[in-house]
Amino acid sequence: MEAFFISTGLVALGEMGDKTQLLAMLLAVRFRRPLPIVAGVLVATLANHAAAGFLGGWVAKALGPDTLRWIIGCSFIAMAAWMMVPDRIDDDRAETASRFGVFGTTLVAFFLAEMGDKTQVATVALAARYPDLLAVVAGTTLGMMLANVPAVYLGERVAAKVPMQLVHGIAALIFAALGVATLLAAGSLPG
Template sequence: MEAFLISTGIVALAEIGDKTQLLAFCLAAKFRRPLPIVAAIFVATIANHAFAAAIGSWITSLLGPDILRWVLGVSFIAMAVWTLIPDKIDEEDMPLAKYGVFLTTLIAFFVAEMGDKTQVATVALAARYHSLVAVVCGTTFGMMLANVPAVYLGDKIAHRVSLKLVHGIAALVFALLGVATLMGAGATLGA
């Protein structure tokens, strides 16, 4: 349950103001059809985060526990710093609508999430918690917590949320996880 809750919280916080959330705002404004957009975000996130979690689980089989602890600890601290850097969406990230709402959103989200903060976090969380299903469910739920309101409420909430505060909280959580991991917390997980 811890893996699910931590994964949900970290990804939900990290996703606020992230380029995929900005993409959700743009798609909602362009298509004005929230249900297929939300469904496509869900499918794209599950596919992307299942892949990322599988990589995280695979990494744990390659590295010894001491090396893995240092890699994960430093990775979480790096994620804390990365979270403080605001994202923006590039014009080439804007999808063309020739494939319809669902497929356009699915492709755009899957591609935009490649190498993104939340995907990298999913790799690290899967390596840390040794629970692929709990991590994928948690990170997917976190993505949905951040993106469903973006699709349905869009501009109504965009200006009311302090991105600096949310990013600061996410960075603090990543930093605490990193320090705790480096200090040996959770060393018995998966053992």
């Protein structure tokens, strides 16, 4: 359960103000059809995070526990720094994908926007850290949905009221704490 809860919390916080959350708001304002948008976010996130989880699991098996501990610890600390870099969205991506309908547009745009994104990199690191791939992917997917479903339904009103710099700061502190804790761990990683 630890892997599930940490994955959920980290990704939910990490997604606040992220480009995919901005994309969710943009699609909600453009199409005004929340159900296919939410379904597209879910399917794209499951596919993307499952692939990231498998990569993280492979990395965990390919490396020894000491090397893995250093890589994961440093990755979490790097994620903390990356959290402080604001995201922006490329409006052209949503425009060109619109020929696929609301669900297809969301699916394609989210899958592509999530490639190499903070939350995908976090999923790789979490899957390398925790051996329960299903718990990590379920947790990161739930975290994405917790951040993006309200964005779809409330759109720009949420973005105007939530201080993203504070949310990013809290997420950065959590990532940094996990990184330091991983680096200072006396034993090997669970496996």
